Amino acid sequence: MNNIVVHIFRFLVFVLIQSLVLNSLEIGLGIQLMIYPLFIILLPFETTLPVLLLVAFVMGFSIDSISNTFGLHTSSLLLVAYLRPFVFNMFSPREGYDPLKEASIFEMGQRWFISVFGILLLIQHLWFFTLEMFNINEMLYVFQKTILSAPLSFLLCILLQVIFVSKPKER
Amino acid sequence: MHNLLAFFRRFRIFLLFVLLQVFALSTYFTYLSFPRSQYLTSASIVSSSILEVRNSITKYWSLGENNKALQEENIRLREKIKGSFIRLENPLVRIKDTLFRQQYEYISSLVINSSTNKRNNFFTLNVGGLQGVKRGMGVFSDKGVVGVIHSTSRHYAVVKSVLTEHINIDVIVESTGAFGLLKWDGRNSKFGTITGISNDMKLKKGTRVVTRGGSTIFPKGLMVGYIEKLTPIEGKPLWDVTIRFSEDYRSIQNVYVIKNFLKEEQDRIENTIPEDKVE
Numbered sequence: 236m237n238n239i240v241v242h243i244f245r246f247l248v249f250v251l252i253q254s255l256v257l258n259s260l261e262i263g264l265g266i267q268l269m270i271y272p273l274f275i276i277l278l279p280f281e282t283t284l285p286v287l288l289l290v291a292f293v294m295g296f297s298i299d300s301i302s303n304t305f306g307l308h309t310s311s312l313l314l315v316a317y318l319r320p321f322v323f324n325m326f327s328p329r330e331g332y333d334p335l336k337e338a339s340i341f342e343m344g345q346r347w348f349i350s351v352f353g354i355l356l357l358i359q360h361l362w363f364f365t366l367e368m369f370n371i372n373e374m375l376y377v378f379q380k381t382i383l384s385a386p387l388s389f390l391l392c393i394l395l396q397v398i399f400v401s402k403p404k405e406r
Numbered sequence: 407m408h409n410l411l412a413f414f415r416r417f418r419i420f421l422l423f424v425l426l427q428v429f430a431l432s433t434y435f436t437y438l439s440f441p442r443s444q445y446l447t448s449a450s451i452v453s454s455s456i457l458e459v460r461n462s463i464t465k466y467w468s469l470g471e472n473n474k475a476l477q478e479e480n481i482r483l484r485e486k487i488k489g490s491f492i493r494l495e496n497p498l499v500r501i502k503d504t505l506f507r508q509q510y511e512y513i514s515s516l517v518i519n520s521s522t523n524k525r526n527n528f529f530t531l532n533v534g535g536l537q538g539v540k541r542g543m544g545v546f547s548d549k550g551v552v553g554v555i556h557s558t559s560r561h562y563a564v565v566k567s568v569l570t571e572h573i574n575i576d577v578i579v580e581s582t583g584a585f586g587l588l589k590w591d592g593r594n595s596k597f598g599t600i601t602g603i604s605n606d607m608k609l610k611k612g613t614r615v616v617t618r619g620g621s622t623i624f625p626k627g628l629m630v631g632y633i634e635k636l637t638p639i640e641g642k643p644l645w646d647v648t649i650r651f652s653e654d655y656r657s658i659q660n661v662y663v664i665k666n667f668l669k670e671e672q673d674r675i676e677n678t679i680p681e682d683k684v685e
Contacts, residue, residue, distance in 0.1 A: 255460050261523050261656055265593070284419045292426045301453040302521065303528040303564065305437040309430035317423045366434065367525045368592070376593075 242278065248399065249274045250294060253308075254301035265380040266387060271298065271308070272315045272359050273392045276352055277339060277400070280332040284320055291316035311363040315355050326351050339400045340393060353389065360385045454518070454562045457530060461518040465659065472659050479548045510625050512662040513537055520567070522595035522656050527569040529553065533663065534561040544623040544664040550653035551575060551617060551628050552661050563663070569595055569655055576618040577630050579647075582607055585618050586647070588630065595655050597634060600647040605638050607645070615649050622669040 249271050257268045275291055295309030302308075323332070326347055340348040364377045364384075414421065515537075519530035533539050535558050545552040545565050553567035554575075566573065569590050577600055578585040586602035600615065613633045619626025635648040 251456075255456070259519075259521055261595075265523070267523060285422055288419075288422055288426055292430075295430065297453075300450060301456060301519075303519070303530070304524070306430040306432075306434035310427060310434065313423065313427050313430060366431075373592075 245274055245277065245399070246290075246294060250297050250301075254298045258298075258302040258304075262387075264383055265376065266384045267380070268384065268388045268391055269308075269311075269356075269360065269363065270388060270392050270395060271295075271312060272356055273352070273395065275312065275316050275319060276355065277337060279334070280323070280336070280338065281334050284317070287316040287319060288313060307363060307366055310366060311359045314362050315359045318355060318358065322351050322354055337400070339396050341396070341400070352392065356389055356392075357381070357385050360388070450559065454530060454559075457519040458532070461516070461532075465516070468657055468659065471657065475548055476660065509666065509668050511665040511667065513539060513665065514660065514662050515563075517565075517658050517661055518562075520655070520658060522569055525592045526571055527567045527595075527655075528556065529565040529567050529658070529661075531563045531565060531661065531663070532561070534558050534563050536560050538665060539563045539663050542623065543666075545661050546624070546628050546664065547653055547658055547661045549629065550651060551624060551630050552653065552655075552658065554623060555663065565661075567655065568598065568651070575624065575630070576620045577615050578618040579603070579607075579609060579633065580614040580616055582609060582613075584609065588649075596650060598631065598649050598651060600649060601644070603645045603647055605643050605645045609633060609636055609645065609647065611636065622666050622672050624664065625666075 253269065253271050257270065260268065262268075271294060274294065275287065278287065278290065291312045292309060295306075295312040298304070298308045299306055323338075328347075336342045338348075338351075343351075360381045361377070364380045365374075368377050513533055515531045515533040517529050518532050521527045529545075529552070531539075531545070539555060539558050541555055541557060543555045545555060551568060553565040553570075553573065556564045556566040558564070568575070568588065571590070571592065573588060573590060575588040576585060577588045579600075584603045584607040586600040588598055589601055590598045603609070611633050615630045615633060617624040617626060617628040617630060629652045631649040631651040633647060634650040637646045637648075638644075639646050
């Protein structure tokens, strides 16, 4: 289940969906969908922070180079990877994380997933749009973009898990 | 020394984070201040071959519209060729034309990747250095201006489109001759703004806006859009002119790159002007 091939496959799927489909969708109202933080969340619990950072860097770099965004995705994904252990510790279950489990909505439960992933996704979207506009006068527009895009990205991530992440077998 | 090593050991993960973050941000901000970062663009071989595959699938989606647009352009051009004119008198002698010399040449190409929803939007074209495309050449489609070539590789080129922050194309309002710089505010890919038009000029809604042809990049009179809204800027004697682009950048596919044979000549003579201090 947690083997490396699954993660490499997911890496490719996420990069291709994000850069070829989502980055060229025009929804209006400044909405932009970003699903790649989900990949970083789904990496095994025992992954160490340096590995997380390097994986995030490679992923962001490949998305950036396909969609001409010059380091924007890389920077926001690095932030997610860096904050992941802190947010995971904040919401850790009483007996700690089970290394056999995966951080998906099925195995960790809805409440855990909504709070952990919600926080990280909101931070990532805010960071991304702030850097993209980079203008104090446009902060309202940045907030509008973040507040409209983050829930939609969140829903899309849940949908992706239903499709790609297999449900745990009854044990 | 010992403390320093201990410090590095303690914060080594944070330092790695900072190092990678600085790298990402520096490419972003280098690009914002000088658009010259080459290695993160989709003109690189791997990403452009991925984009080519995608384009080979998606280009069929708007095939009908594109055919229609090309046909209309063909009709317009066909009306101009010699065969569609009736000859009024027989030519007596053949002369070598010394009055007209070709100034612009056009290289046709396909947009294989584009975006319109970011603050700065870049398009990738499937022509490059081998076809003679160079940085700084203008790009337009049959409906209007598209942008300026930003970087090229052997087979691909990246266009800095009209939908970027510092595009600054010289444009002119057709009937009055008022001119200004074209800008884009990052909100809606259908509308742009012109700055620098004094508000004692009389402008009308719906007037055509075309390129001015002053900067060697675009020939004079290429369509840009129509005036949509006029509001005076408070505290300045200027109009804030909103224009509706004539091209829909969300569905753009066929474009032409402009090669100006007289660019070097104009640049050379303009460089002889002694530099003034601006303001």
